[in-house]
Amino acid sequence: MMKEFAEVTCPFCGLLCDDLVISSNSHHLKTIKNACAKATSCFEAPIVDIKPKIKNKAVSIEAAIKHAIEILSASYTPLLTGLGTDASGMRQLMNLADLKGAVIDHMHGNALMRNTLVMQDLGWIMTTMTEIRNRADMIIFVGTDATNYPRFFERAIWPNKSMFGLKNEEKDIIYIGENLNIRSGISPKGKKPTVLKCQNDDINEIISTIHALISGSTIDVEKVAGIKAGVLEKLADKIKQASYGVIVWAPAELNVPHAELTIQSLTELAKYLTRSTRFSGFTLGGNDGATTANSLCAWQSGYPLRVNFNKGFPDYEPNRYSTNNVLKNKEVDSLLWVSSFSDTHKPPKALIPSIVLAMPSTKIGYTPDVFIPVSTPGIDHAGQLNRTDTVITLMLKKLRTSPYPSVANVIEKMIEGLR
Ligand code: SF4
Structure with a gap:
């Protein structure tokens, strides 16, 4: 007999989307609503x-x-x-x-450890998916485009409605890193993201420079890791204007030597910005x-x-x-x-x-x-x-025998x- 399950939590990536609708005839499952391609292939895979x-x-x-x-x-x-x-x-x-x-x-374990070392060393300010959805007007993706978390943009960045009237078009999306697919960062009405292309190895240098600029220092070089100083100055000013900024990274994708030091630069920047506005970190992981x-x-x-x-x-x-x-x-x-x-x-x-x-x-x-x-x-x-x-912590359901x-x-x- 066919049975339909609503509000199903998907366990196949760390986002744990909890709004899926799945039908089951006790052995075979079919995704009806809100499943990404990854979820569909995982839920619908037959029992071997x-x-x-x-x-x-x-x-x-x-x-x-x-x-x-x-x-x-x-x-x-x-x-x-x-x-x-x-x-x-x-x-x-x-x-x-x-x-x-x-x-x-x-x-x-490698990805987990990169984050843990930072949290243990200097502490951090982190936020949640709900806060991003309802409050964040600037989201900076560093070394990740969130492709491995297929519904992140749908659920946290471009929601149909938010609690405090924040409109999707008021949000600034920024990407820093290499080989990033920025398509998801274009707003529903076509507002384009800001993109700083650089090697992941150079992210730490760029973030440290932005941190220095925000704290009042000047730089006397023309370029930092291939990016013009003027571009970084403009971005530093823009970041200072955010009301609620979030820096997003995926530790598994920051596969560079001593990635924890890059992550520490991100979290220290968020902590510094919180003196004058609101800024937090957010990590994509947990698969x-x-x-x-x-x-x-x-x-x-x-x-x-x-x-x-x-x-x-x-x-x-x-x-x-x-x-x-x-x-x-x-x-x-x-x-x-x-x-x-x-x-x-x-x-x-x-x-x-x-x-x-x-x-x-x-x-x-x-x-x-x-x-x-x-x-x-x-x-x-x-x-x-x-x-x-x-x-x-989300509840998982039994959907088949x-x-x-x-x-x-x-x-x-x-x-x-x-x-
Ligand atoms: S993004 Fe896709 S795979 Fe990840 S939890 Fe949501 S439905 Fe599942």
Whole structure:
């Protein structure tokens, strides 16, 4: 029987749009309203029939979990990574990390760490999607065009209505960076954005110059990172005139050495501007449950990712305990990878026993010791996820019947077997 679900939260990027309408005949889903192309392909993907496997041989779920327990039991320091799951799955992974003295990291750990280091070092002023939608009259995109967050412009920049009468045509959109698609930044009535093209490596220099100009300094060079000094002076004046400005970046896309220093320049500029007007930062991220994993790790251990529990207490070292580092330095002796939102992320190939909990359609690229297909939160079972701006946790609905267990369910059984 066909059933229609309204106000469905989409778990397939960090925006967690919560206005989708989906129809379900219990096994097949169809997006009816408000789904972007990414959401449509994810929701409408059919359930693939795959059995759990031990060394590529189909086995029962009980046998796969038993073998995973044997691997974890024999392991001195497991690595729990990927962490593409919802709040319940992450809670169980934290319990497992604590029990087994594991190192824990997310597949988007590099991006998470860039932001965390800035927040810990000097603090920051951040805003929310709702504030951007209703108050921001200047939005500066730095090193990102938000393409990876397909409905960001629709939901936060060009809304049909806002709470305080701010009109879309009153907004100034600015882009700074390389290879940016600025089409979404053109207002519904055709107002064009301001664009400063530069290499992402040069963003820090440009932002620092704008900061210096805004604070009253003058510059005696003709160009900064290829941009004329006059252009930067004009932009600095324009930024000072904003009533509520927001600087938007996506840490995953700022793939430059010491990206945290570029992010720090952005947040320090926002802090300085707040002395005379209102300015904040906003970060686009949180795909594959990254914001949820980071928040949950902080709620339960007192530290954000990356943490090593092997010393009997949470040891927070975000650089040292990256997945790459601990594998390269042979600091871990088993691997447990989790990815339940996307079948395109692959676990790292390591010469240690490996357990993979992933979507049934995942093509892993090598033969892990144990493969357990898992269900997807927000489609196959209910759950919760934390949005990219971290201020709200949204409920996920069960929309269809899946033959696969949840990550939380599988990890809970492993924990029972290890006790
Ligand atoms: S923008 Fe992101 S959260 Fe919104 S519908 Fe698309 S994939 Fe889902």
